[in-house]
Amino acid sequence: MPTAAAMAPAGVGEHIAAMEGTNPSGDARPDWSEDAFEALRSRGVRHVATVPDGGLGRFLQLCESDPGVRLITLTTEEEGIALACGTWLGGELAVVAMQSSGVGNVVNMLGLPNVCRIPCLLLVSMRGEAEERNPWQVPVGRAVPDVLGALGVRVLRPETAADVGPVCAEALAWAREACACGTGGPVAVLVSQRIIGVKSFAEEHAPSRGHGPAPGQGSSGGRESRPGGHP
Amino acid sequence: MPRGGLDRRALVAELLRHREDAAIIAGLGSPSWDCHAAGDSPLNFYLWGGMGGAAMLGLGVALAQPRRRVLVITGDAEALMGIGSLATIAAQAPRNLAILVLDNEAFGETGRQAGLSGESTDIAAMARGAGIASAFTVDSELLPQGEGARPLRGRPAVEALAHALFEAAGPALCVAKVSLTDGPDSFPPREGPLLRDRFRAALGCG
Numbered sequence A: 001m002p003t004a005a006a007m008a009p010a011g012v013g014e015h016i017a018a019m020e021g022t023n024p025s026g027d028a029r030p031d032w033s034e035d036a037f038e039a040l041r042s043r044g045v046r047h048v049a050t051v052p053d054g055g056l057g058r059f060l061q062l063c064e065s066d067p068g069v070r071l072i073t074l075t076t077e078e079e080g081i082a083l084a085c086g087t088w089l090g091g092e093l094a095v096v097a098m099q100s101s102g103v104g105n106v107v108n109m110l111g112l113p114n115v116c117r118i119p120c121l122l123l124v125s126m127r128g129e130a131e132e133r134n135p136w137q138v139p140v141g142r143a144v145p146d147v148l149g150a151l152g153v154r155v156l157r158p159e160t161a162a163d164v165g166p167v168c169a170e171a172l173a174w175a176r177e178a179c180a181c182g183t184g185g186p187v188a189v190l191v192s193q194r195i196i197g198v199k200s201f202a203e204e205h206a207p208s209r210g211h212g213p214a215p216g217q218g219s220s221g222g223r224e225s226r227p228g229g230h231p
Numbered sequence B: 001m002p003r004g005g006l007d008r009r010a011l012v013a014e015l016l017r018h019r020e021d022a023a024i025i026a027g028l029g030s031p032s033w034d035c036h037a038a039g040d041s042p043l044n045f046y047l048w049g050g051m052g053g054a055a056m057l058g059l060g061v062a063l064a065q066p067r068r069r070v071l072v073i074t075g076d077a078e079a080l081m082g083i084g085s086l087a088t089i090a091a092q093a094p095r096n097l098a099i100l101v102l103d104n105e106a107f108g109e110t111g112r113q114a115g116l117s118g119e120s121t122d123i124a125a126m127a128r129g130a131g132i133a134s135a136f137t138v139d140s141e142l143l144p145q146g147e148g149a150r151p152l153r154g155r156p157a158v159e160a161l162a163h164a165l166f167e168a169a170g171p172a173l174c175v176a177k178v179s180l181t182d183g184p185d186s187f188p189p190r191e192g193p194l195l196r197d198r199f200r201a202a203l204g205c206g
Helices: A012-019 A033-041 A054-065 A077-089 A108-116 A135-150 A161-180 B008-016 B030-037 B054-064 B076-081 B085-092 B123-130 B157-166 B192-203
Strands: A045-050 A070-073 A093-099 A121-125 A154-156 A187-191 B023-026 B044-046 B070-075 B097-103 B134-138 B172-177
Touching (some): A033 A045, A033 A054, A045 A054, A045 A077, A054 A093, A054 A121, A070 B085, A077 A093, A077 A108, A077 B054, A093 A161, A108 B192, A121 A161, A135 A154, A154 A161, A161 A187, B008 B030, B008 B157, B023 B030, B030 B044, B044 B192, B054 B070, B054 B076, B054 B097, B070 B076, B076 B097, B076 B123, B085 B123, B097 B123, B123 B134, B123 B172, B134 B157, B157 B172
Parallel strands (some): A045 A070, A045 A093, A154 A187, B023 B044, B023 B070, B070 B097, B134 B172
8 A cells, every 4th residue: 555655746745754753854853642642542542533733643643553543533623522522421532632723622612521520631732832933823822721721621731752651641540530530620731842843834945935935836835734843 | 493393392202212222412402301301311411511512422422332322312503513523423434323403493592593504504415415325304294305315205204213313324314394392391410420420321331
């Protein structure tokens, strides 16, 4: 079977290469995805619901390639909160993986795991932090910890790539307490841009273009998502 | 509002007589009151909030319990708020999940403001567009309307509809046009952990 990169249209291969751990500038950034996946998988997570993000690319690949995990693509992140409540009512845990902007989409639905004390774990790839190149990502990205906190979601922020796996394990334990004894509850693990890398944009790789792409030069603008660390 | 629409309380009560051990997810407002009025069960999970989430909650139960039939009973505005869920559900293709939309073409719980499913929007067509092939609308005589309307022939109508919702391979969605009426108050418990625990216990995973 051809690899995803081989099947992709020109220009997208670079994007996929970035998601596979080598970014366009060749940085070797410690990968957190395998630890996070293993921490969740070994503790009984069989459903992962997502609106994909470049920063989650490797994690989502691991989900997709494990026949014991069902990867559920959503139209909006709030669907994932309701889904996770449903799988738990049916006896199974689900994780909802999203970009930080997706936190803005889940607000009302978080009332459901909160009031019912249902285990619910959000894995959030952050945008809008230091060095963000897209200002439109900043308002919600910056608000994420406050929004989640105000809704009774515990926020955990691993400091390094090596912390992500253990923090996911801790988050899952906390989430489960929601049902077992009512002290835990919905929980979010925020994976920062320091760990993931800052998304870069096509025109920033083309110094001859000056202040932006000239008409007809085919820049992909902000639509490409590269999680790799731009220098 | 639908002229001469179905009586929602009678329809839900009649359908739920055929539920056997199916799990029911009831969307907030009148669909929850209808399900409760038909007879409370630990296998009923009533939503008092989370508007737009009923179908996805049902999908979650259906994926975790693939041998259990799951029926979501919800309203037109609740279904429209979570309309993208139908694409998500179509992609997962759960054979054990069906959705019944009680469509009174209004926001019945908040003062009967006009909804969007009366004049311009066809929820069953949206479901088919999302990829749910078995999606149809039934009118006041339970006669299927429009494209995709096939399952109700050859049996008394309610039994045929019950078959479509509880037995035929899912995912399926039925829009039932109902009158803009309320039955007598019939409120389910509103304690989330209580609803959660009894539902899980009834499914054997408590």
